[in-house]
Amino acid sequence: MTTDDTLALLGGAPVIHQPLPHEVWPPPADEAELAELARQRNTDISIRGNAGPIGALERDFLDFLEGGARFAVTFNSGTSALFAAYFALGVREGVRVIGPALTYHAALSPVFALRGDVVLADIDPASRCLDPKTLEAAITERTKVITAVHQWGHPCDMDAVLDIARRYGLRVVEDCSHAHGSRYKGRPVGTFGDAAVFSLQANKAVFAGEGGILVTNDPLLHDRATLLGHYRDRSRDAVLDEDLRAFWVTGFGLKLRMSPFNAIVARHALASFPARKKARHHCLNHFTRQLRSVSYLEPVHTADEVDMGAWYGYKPLYRPEAMGGLPRSVLIDALRAEGMEVGAPSGPRLGTLPLYSGAENPLFPGAFKEPSSPAPGSHAEHVEQHALSLPTFTDWPGDEPLIDAYVEAFRKVERNRDALLRHAARLSP
Incomplete structure (x- = not known):
């Protein structure tokens, strides 16, 4: 009973x-968003540099970061934006990138497309972000980049991460995909590292459906990231380095651009x-x-x-x-x-996934990588x-x-x- x-x-x-x-x-779109999408459909469905809603979104996002970043470049996903960030920072074969052992797989998986190696360090049990002590212990002479993921919205200990980066001469990528509007000591995340990426995928607080945005204060990183995913008008008009601008017609051979429809959705999400x-x-x-x-x-x-x-x-x-x-x-x-x-x-923990745990890079048969993750019993x-x-x-x-x-x-x-x-x-x- x-x-x-x-x-x-x-x-x-x-x-x-x-x-x-x-x-x-x-949440469902309001009438203003639907009307703007309809107008764009009948005005221009192509991507012309960063004209129209794409350029407007980039300017809005820089305002959102309160002047903490100089450049913003949109991409068709947060993963593509991270790929561009790692490329721009010089990740290639033989380069190690250190990131957290527990996060979304795409925070670090683009490293494999550049034939780099990923080293997984343990997390802090309170913040669930990269633990500065295990980060420092994982550094070797081949380490070039630290990926600080603001996991589930909680910012990393950026003072400690930046101090380690300065002492060892490393570059820092902030993955802010979970952390729209998060602040560390009063300052917006995304304004600390050499480059930062925000996913705009549908589950995020600021959403485009699919999309991502890279921000930086470094002109050379901006130019290299732009040329990885953009070409013609955008590269001709935005790339600052004279030698790199020579690639404006082709970029570096890829097309990773955001649609104007996604930009409209993202602008309305950002305003709300x-x-x-x-x-x-x-x-x-x-x-x-x-x-x-x-x-x-x-x-x-x-x-x-x-x-x-x-x-x-x-x-x-x-x-x-x-x-x-x-x-x-x-x-x-x-x-x-x-x-x-x-x-x-x-x-799951990244070290339990075949892409991270296997010795061979599946994108480049015969190319071997060095799996590394925390021992059993980790945080x-x-x-x-x-x-x-x-x-x-x-x-x-x-x-x-x-x-x-x-x-x-x-x-x-x-x-x-x-x-x-x-x-x-x-x-x-």
């Missing part, structure tokens, strides 16, 4: 009744960003405060010197010891049965195995009752720990 507090997984009534999905993103960021902060700060009462969760940590910007998902850590060792998979099943949108983060492994992925709530105060229902579902599972452990034991072979 069930009671009102029986877990839904075990036959009780769920806490949450709102249909899934609970995170609807990207301040209000959406403010709403997310209300939602997720409230969520964090409420979850402190749940013993088996470690709420998302935000360092005092940072601003999380738009966040990127909400990913607390599970403490299985507080639930008698209950497997995370069973916990997720119980929470989903209560009506929650929850799972494990989709990105990256702990976060991968214990994180939960929850929605990035954006509607405040509209989402407050739903957030409170999520918290109640977490508490209900806690109250029913013993019943859930018995259920898990029955599932064991």
